[in-house]
Amino acid sequence: MAFIQRIIPGICKIQLSMPFRMDHVNVYLLEGSPLTLVDTGPMMEGVEEDLTGALRQLGHEPSHLERIVLTHTHPDHMGLAARLKEASGAELLCHRLAAPKVTDYRGAVMEEMEELLRLSRMLGLPPDLMRLNQEMMDQWLEVAGSTRADRLLEGGELLAGDPFALKVIYTPGHSLDHIVLSLPDYRLLVTGDLLLDKITPNPDIYPGEEGEMLSGLPDFLQSITGLMDMPVIQALPGHGNCISDFRGRILDILTHHEQRKRYIVANLRGREMTILAMGLDLIQFVQAEMSPSNIFLAMREVFGHLVILEEEEEVIREVREGTWFYHVE
Numbered sequence: 001m002a003f004i005q006r007i008i009p010g011i012c013k014i015q016l017s018m019p020f021r022m023d024h025v026n027v028y029l030l031e032g033s034p035l036t037l038v039d040t041g042p043m044m045e046g047v048e049e050d051l052t053g054a055l056r057q058l059g060h061e062p063s064h065l066e067r068i069v070l071t072h073t074h075p076d077h078m079g080l081a082a083r084l085k086e087a088s089g090a091e092l093l094c095h096r097l098a099a100p101k102v103t104d105y106r107g108a109v110m111e112e113m114e115e116l117l118r119l120s121r122m123l124g125l126p127p128d129l130m131r132l133n134q135e136m137m138d139q140w141l142e143v144a145g146s147t148r149a150d151r152l153l154e155g156g157e158l159l160a161g162d163p164f165a166l167k168v169i170y171t172p173g174h175s176l177d178h179i180v181l182s183l184p185d186y187r188l189l190v191t192g193d194l195l196l197d198k199i200t201p202n203p204d205i206y207p208g209e210e211g212e213m214l215s216g217l218p219d220f221l222q223s224i225t226g227l228m229d230m231p232v233i234q235a236l237p238g239h240g241n242c243i244s245d246f247r248g249r250i251l252d253i254l255t256h257h258e259q260r261k262r263y264i265v266a267n268l269r270g271r272e273m274t275i276l277a278m279g280l281d282l283i284q285f286v287q288a289e290m291s292p293s294n295i296f297l298a299m300r301e302v303f304g305h306l307v308i309l310e311e312e313e314e315v316i317r318e319v320r321e322g323t324w325f326y327h328v329e
């Protein structure tokens with residue numbers, strides 16, 4: 001099913017259903033010149049038909065698309081890019097760091113998973129649990145195709161368009177290759193997964209250059225703080241409803257993370273814990289289901305806070321036999 005919502009004349013939100021825990025994704029059609037689609041939905045039967053149906057309902061064909069911009073390379077956002085590009089010859093734009101995944105989605109994701117498997121010891125994770133995660137990730141491997149990007153973005157570019165010119169802003173955190181698109185003349189901001197109305201996006205973890213593990217959370221907090229003073233009357237997110245209280249939503253997320261950080265410090269008092277142990281505690285604390293995917297999400301969040309707390313010298317990390325243990329003084 002696709003739901004179409006006209007945001008302003010010429011800008012439509014198309015909500016596409018998908019059979020995942022997150023059961024839909026939003027893509028945006030800008031009916032100007034060039035005819036532009038921001039994000040695509042996953043490459044799955046049903047989704048492509050729904051998107052085609054929505055485009056037709058609006059008087060277009062997939063082959064009419066002239067430009068596709070990707071906010072980031074998670075498969076629910078970029079999955080159909082290859083097929084749409086093939087159908088239309090549209091110019092494909094994404095951040096420079098998105099290029100490896102756009103060009104060879106499967107290869108890049110496999111490489112990332114290998115690297116994370118190697119890092120699993122630091123987290124305190126038994127390899128079995130890591131493999132379970134890998135099995136879950138396998139389904140994501142099927143839902144995005146590989147193609148070629150025509151223009152790589154850095155952030156700061158103004159993409160010409162009549163009447164919808166787009167300003168590119170680089171906003172890493174949820175992923176390293178994430179951008180948002182501002183429509184300055186309309187005070188709209190297409191936010192991808194950086195800013196959502198109800199949920200706080202999970203920060204990425206990525207392997208660093210010398211085998212260390214990096215968290216996207218500090219980047220994420222910086223990215224949303226950097227947008228706070230923009231005169232946005234409506235934010236257009238990759239999932240859920242549009243956000244009219246833009247600044248308020250950013251403040252809520254910052255407060256949420258501050259509270260989580262305080263919880264983590266309090267929970268560490270008088271003991272030493274691995275990232276896994278803290279992730280399990282967090283799941284209990286928020287009364288979520290103890291599922292493998294929740295364990296991974298919780299660990300990613302915990303790790304993000306620990307990176308910040310270690311930087312602020314509030315927690316101390318000790319490495320024993322490759323596993324990271326944390327305590328407070």
Ligand SMILES: [Zn+2]
Nearest residue numbers: 072074174193
């Ligand atoms: Zn995402």
